[in-house]
């Protein structure tokens with residue numbers, strides 16, 4: 001296990017209910033219980049994966065941890081503080097330490113901003129570089145994510161999906177965070193590019209001591225890179241355990257169903273880098 005047993009983030013009794021309108025003219029109202037009494041810890045340095053069927057609440061959970069959506073009730077403890085109670089400026093300051101990488105990098109990159117300025121912005125905003133040092137920092141971050149210095153002048157439309165996701169990851173690590181939510185961060189990429197991005201995330205975790213909440217639906221990847229896995233169904237965590245135990249001795253019937261639907265994993269390596277996909281088919 002890569003992580004410690006020190007809780008970096010603690011989620012307690014988290015609930016998120018959405019009011020939704022139905023009917024032809026929106027005349028009827030109902031509620032969706034996206035998160036129901038969710039409690040768990042994320043240990044410093046670990047990769048905790050969240051798996052579950054579509055609509056089980058994975059993204060709502062990830063967004064709630066960063067206060068990108070406000071929970072209906074419950075608490076999220078980080079650095080001794082319940083960040084659910086944060087005001088706007090406290091949230092902005094907190095997000096230097098807690099970052100998120102989404103599935104579609106193009107939707108989060110400004111199409112009119114170069115890669116260099118996308119990475120420079122958080123550096124300058126959080127006082128992590130000055131006008132004099134920012135270019136060197138941008139180049140160092142580009143190198144960290146496997147991109148050469150010339151990428152600083154490119155615009156998002158000039159990037160492949162994998163390159164754009166590298167930029168999004170670079171922008172996240174520019175803030176020197178300790179915790180990153182990866183919300184289906186490899187799902188939209190070609191299979192061979194997925195392996196490259198997984199390997200990059202593994203390298204960055206080792207280099208910077210990062211903690212990941214890795215939201216995914218692909219159990220073969222989750223099985224490879226996670227320290228622990230939480231299984232969500234209907235807004236609840238139905239099972240959470242260390243990876244080895246969860247995959248070899250699942251306790252919940254739904255976990256068994258998910259695992260049964262996953263291709264057999266043949267690799268016995270303990271190295272979390274992927275050689276290529278489909279490595280396990």
Ligand SMILES: Nc1ncnc2c1ncn2[C@@H]1O[C@H](COP(=O)(O)OP(=O)(O)OP(=O)(O)O)[C@@H](O)[C@H]1O
Pocket residue numbers: 018019020032033034052053054055056057058059060061217
């Ligand atoms: N803004 C919203 N308004 C209304 N309902 C929402 C909203 N956001 C999420 N939901 C509902 O909450 C539930 C959980 O959604 P969520 O996106 O967290 O699931 P998920 O497990 O991430 O799904 P997927 O794997 O498809 O991304 C779903 O029923 C969804 O329709």
